[in-house]
Amino acid sequence: MAENVSRQPNQPDSNPRHIRVPGSDRVYDRNKLLFVLLVPLMMTLLQVSSVNNILTSIGHAMSASDSQLQWVLSGYALAVGIILVPAGRLGDMFGRSSAFVAGFSLFTLSSLLVGLATDATMLNFMRVLQGAGAGILSPQTTGLIQRYFVGQARAKAFAMFGLVVSMSVAAGPLMSGALVGILGEAAGWRWSFIINFPIGIIGLILAFLWLPFGKERRHVGPHRAEARSEYIEMQEEEGRFYERPKIDLDFLGMVLLALAVVGIMLPFMSTGWAFAWALLPAGVLLLAAWVAWESYYKKIGREPMVNLELFGISTFSWATAITVFQFLGMTSIFVVLALFLQRGLDVSALEVGLVTLPNALVSAYAAVWAGKRVLLKGRAVQAISLALMVIGVLGMMGVIWAIGKGLPFWWLMVPVSVLGFGQGAIGSTNQTLSMLDVPAEHGGTAGGIVQTGQRIATAIGIAMITAVFFQGQHAGSGDTAWYNAIYIAYALVTFILLIALALAVIFWRKGTAEIKA
Structure with missing residues (x-):
């Protein structure tokens, strides 16, 4: 059965119902x-x-x-x-x-x-x-x-x-x-x-x-080196190259987008709040600021949200x-x-x-x-x-x-x-x-x-x-x-x-x- 199991989740295979992931024999x-x-x-x-x-x-x-x-x-x-x-x-x-x-x-x-x-x-x-x-x-x-x-x-x-x-x-x-x-x-x-x-x-x-907890296996646990090595092999077979992902939370980007969503959604949800509609233009401006920040963050070589x-x-x-x-x-x-x-x-x-x-x-x-x-x-x-x-x-x-x-x-x-x-x-x-x-x-x-x-x-x-x-x-x-x-x-x-x-x-x-x- 194992011979018919896909090693490459993103590629067509003869048995598309079953897959396996690096770091696991299941x-x-x-x-x-x-x-x-x-x-x-x-x-x-x-x-x-x-x-x-x-x-x-x-x-x-x-x-x-x-x-x-x-x-x-x-x-x-x-x-x-x-x-x-x-x-x-x-x-x-x-x-x-x-x-x-x-x-x-x-x-x-x-x-x-x-x-x-x-x-x-x-x-x-x-x-x-x-x-x-x-x-x-x-x-x-x-x-x-x-x-x-x-x-x-x-x-x-x-x-x-x-x-x-x-x-x-x-x-x-x-x-x-x-x-x-x-x-x-x-x-x-x-x-x-x-x-x-x-x-x-x-x-x-x-x-x-x-x-499958596929990505988790490459970064957590005693067998992560083996899982990462197998993943690299899979990527090479797909014609891609493995790059260890950068851990970059882009905290400011998260905050700006969250505030923008609140500013845009809240006026349409509130009743009886006189100030609520003042949040709408603020939300739109925050959304524009988020777009500008994400673009800048990418330009300086960081990983934007x-x-x-x-x-x-x-x-x-x-x-x-x-x-x-x-x-x-x-x-x-x-x-x-x-x-x-x-x-x-x-x-x-x-x-x-x-x-x-x-x-x-x-x-x-x-x-x-x-x-x-x-x-x-x-x-x-x-x-x-x-x-x-x-x-x-x-x-x-x-x-x-x-x-x-x-x-x-x-x-x-x-x-x-x-x-x-x-x-x-x-x-x-x-x-x-x-x-x-x-x-x-x-x-x-x-x-x-x-x-x-x-x-x-x-x-x-x-x-x-x-x-x-x-x-x-x-x-x-x-x-x-x-x-x-x-x-x-x-x-x-x-x-x-x-x-x-x-x-x-x-x-x-x-x-x-x-x-x-």
Whole structure:
């Protein structure tokens, strides 16, 4: 069996399922590796989408103010956004498997403590820790896939990644709604968090058993010299040359980027803070200062936190830009729908979850469908997916109009399914294209950049579109106000998705022109 095992994780081989790493005689299974990476990813994403459906229950149980309830969402998102890129960099430097386990451990423990919280302050503090754990483990997922998968195998892995993202967005409300429906309001919201603890313990055991800890073996333990020597041999076979990585934390770069992310995200998350919007221009200036510092740091021969040459990779830059606009519009769709159905039509949390269930199922199929086509037709799939998302949102607006005329709200399942196909296909496609030409040694950092863009876009999009929704609702009266509110909100979502579609079409035509040239 050993003869058919790949020694070179970044090269095609006759038995792509199995690999080995320098410093270990064990055989590692790529399928098990992918499983242990994607389960925690799904858990972290569910902690965003599922919470939308239980905020009312949390408010009743904790006697929480509107500001405290907003921080249940915002504290988590802010912690993730701050940590993603530095965590990706640290994983690239010291070992992604160790960073993954550390983040997963923090996430698992803090999930338990969120569920056991005795007041809103404790709950929000633990949510920040939970977000920190998610921010540490998330970029390691993309980095490890980038390192140990190649070609069509990598495309399939990122298809599964996209499947997890799409399903988590849609399945979260169903999960939390079911728990509240089965266990009652008082216990249901707590178990939406506590359930992560037993799953996390099992996941951590599997992580220790199935993760290769490849880079760690070259720098830690009594056999590191042997592991490093074998790694050099592997690099030479790949036509590359081994250079011992410089341990350069770029502390100032980390601080500047963290402050920039806070300055940009916080104004869109805060309520009632008069000074909050003053942070936005400060955040933009800090972001510019970070770019200048990273460029200078590279020029003086140091190792910056982010090599800005990554943005010179066309597929990375275009796919990241498209992803940002996609998340700017997409992530508020179900937030607004839940508000409309629960507050406007008095629909239960469980029923809201059931309405979104077809979205999750269709997303799962679409992610796999797109993964099989992304290497040959990825840019076309991007454009088609976004077009379907636009059609889905417009279809939801049409059905909502018909609901006002007496149509059962269950008919929303039809346009939600169309939206789901677009979401599933674009998720896996964007993930693959953004990482397509990124060197494996920068996989964690690049993944952190993409996900930071997603988090910032999510924060801005949800704040902007829900604000428009409530403004529209307050401007009217009675049931009509709720309908006007969701029309206005979804019109803005459609406009944003059309921008993403325009970028995707330009990217597609650009690729076609390059092929003809």
